[in-house]
Amino acid sequence: MNRKVKFFAALVVVLAVLLVTCKKDKDEFSADDAKVELKSAGQEIQANVSSIFAEPPMQSMMFLMQLLDIEDDWKSSLKSAAKEVETFNLSTFNKLIRENVHLKNDGFDPDEGGEYTFNFDFDEFELTNPNVDYLMFIFPADELAYANEQNNAELKLNNLNIIEVEITDDWGTYYEEVLTSVNATFKIDGQQVMLCDYLAQLNEDALPVSATFNMDMPPYQMNLTHGGSGVNYTSNAEMKHNNDVLLKYNLVIKYTSQQDDIEKVLGNFQISPIRFEGEMSPKALDNCSETDISCMNNNIDVEVIQTVKNKLIGYIEFRMFYDEYWDEEYAEPVIVYSDGSWEWLFIALGLEFDDFKRGIMKR
Numbered sequence: 001m002n003r004k005v006k007f008f009a010a011l012v013v014v015l016a017v018l019l020v021t022c023k024k025d026k027d028e029f030s031a032d033d034a035k036v037e038l039k040s041a042g043q044e045i046q047a048n049v050s051s052i053f054a055e056p057p058m059q060s061m062m063f064l065m066q067l068l069d070i071e072d073d074w075k076s077s078l079k080s081a082a083k084e085v086e087t088f089n090l091s092t093f094n095k096l097i098r099e100n101v102h103l104k105n106d107g108f109d110p111d112e113g114g115e116y117t118f119n120f121d122f123d124e125f126e127l128t129n130p131n132v133d134y135l136m137f138i139f140p141a142d143e144l145a146y147a148n149e150q151n152n153a154e155l156k157l158n159n160l161n162i163i164e165v166e167i168t169d170d171w172g173t174y175y176e177e178v179l180t181s182v183n184a185t186f187k188i189d190g191q192q193v194m195l196c197d198y199l200a201q202l203n204e205d206a207l208p209v210s211a212t213f214n215m216d217m218p219p220y221q222m223n224l225t226h227g228g229s230g231v232n233y234t235s236n237a238e239m240k241h242n243n244d245v246l247l248k249y250n251l252v253i254k255y256t257s258q259q260d261d262i263e264k265v266l267g268n269f270q271i272s273p274i275r276f277e278g279e280m281s282p283k284a285l286d287n288c289s290e291t292d293i294s295c296m297n298n299n300i301d302v303e304v305i306q307t308v309k310n311k312l313i314g315y316i317e318f319r320m321f322y323d324e325y326w327d328e329e330y331a332e333p334v335i336v337y338s339d340g341s342w343e344w345l346f347i348a349l350g351l352e353f354d355d356f357k358r359g360i361m362k363r
Contacts, residue, residue: 026305028312031337035348037306038313038335041274042349048246048272057186057193057217060141060153067118067125067139120149134158141188158183165202178202193217207259213237222247231255231263247271256283270307276316278302293318296331304335314338316345 029037052058115129118139125137134156140146141153161181167174180202186194200211210227224237231254239247251267266279281299288295302316314335319342321332334342 026303026310026312028338029306029314031339031341034313034335034337035343037309037311038274038304038348039350041306044273045271046350048241051241052220052246055217055220056141056188060188060193061155061186063142063146064137064139064153064155118151120146135160152189154185154187156185156187158185163202165204203259207255220246228253231257231259245270245272261286273307274313275305275307276302277305278315290330291320293320293331312338314342317342319344 028034053062112130113133113135114127115132115136115138116125117128118124118137119126125139128138136154136156138151138154140149140151145152159181161179162177163180164175165178167176179198179200181199182196184194184196184198185192186196194215194217196213196215198211198213201209203209208226209229211224212226213222213224215222219242220239222237222239224235226233226235228234233253233255235249235251235253237247237249238245247270249267249269251265251269253262254264255261256263262282263284264279264281268275268277270276278301280302284299285296288299296318300316300318304313304315305311306313314337316333317336318331319334320329321344322329333345335345335348336342
């Protein structure tokens with residue numbers, strides 16, 4: 001049932017994975033000021049994200065996932081993808097779409113369509129109209145509507161197309177279903193609150209040859225395009241709150257000759273009020289040994305910039321992180337300041353992950 005909702009989160013996660021344009025001379029914060037700016041940026045980012053998910057359409061979508069019993073699976077998928085962001089493992093970009101937008105069949109057949117209405121007596125969805133060529137869910141928009149047994153929300157999915165792709169990786173060869181198109185309309189109390197359109201073409205390795213995603217959820221709008229040919233592609237996206245840019249990226253992506261991995265990414269990724277600029281070599285990073293920090297740092301050149309003041313906060317490198325729980329070390333990204341001091345990136349942003357909470361950081 002993940003096929004109806006999970007792609008919304010996963011596509012956002014795909015944007016967040018690619019953090020990387022050419023260096024320019026910029027004014028630089030002192031280390032102390034940079035730490036303050038980064039912490040403040042982290043707070044602003046979290047506030048912006050919280051505001052998005054506090055919108056009634058997003059709250060209702062989350063409630064739908066509860067009704068469909070896929071909330072935990074969706075959160076697990078999102079956490080897994082977020083971990084890839086945390087480790088800057090860009091070589092996994094080619095797997096994000098197929099692994100986090102892969103689909104499970106939980107009884108709803110998009111080829112057949114149908115209107116499914118939430119039945120309060122049985123606490124589940126039932127097929128109430130099979131004679132349509134679209135897929136629709138009619139359900140209570142929130143806890144209050146649920147308590148009042150009121151189905152006041154509708155999610156309608158037109159042009160829903162899902163293909164089966166053959167995947168070969170370290171685990172062997174298997175098949176997965178991947179979403180390639182959908183036009184979604186979401187209404188609450190008869191009022192349209194969200195429109196989403198998604199269209200993608202995949203190659204035989206399930207890599208996106210071209211993709212477009214557009215979302216209109218007033219006061220939020222989001223647009224994404226991805227395309228190219230051969231081994232060279234460009235990817236662009238922008239998300240706004242009214243006229244304020246919350247997220248934006250412009251990237252040039254070069255794949256390996258077999259198009260099974262990413263050789264280089266260069267460009268910029270902005271999640272206001274900070275911007276990441278530079279380039280990375282994901283394939284080379286992936287080929288570095290797990291403890292070869294010098295190798296990793298030789299394949300990443302990314303600056304972190306405060307967008308409003310247009311000043312350099314620092315740059316990204318890797319350091320070894322000791323996980324006391326598992327008694328092992330692995331590389332994690334850090335922010336290096338003007339005086340050479342550094343902090344773990346996600347702690348500096350105030351986004352502490354479980355690994356850091358239970359572990360011990362050391363140089």
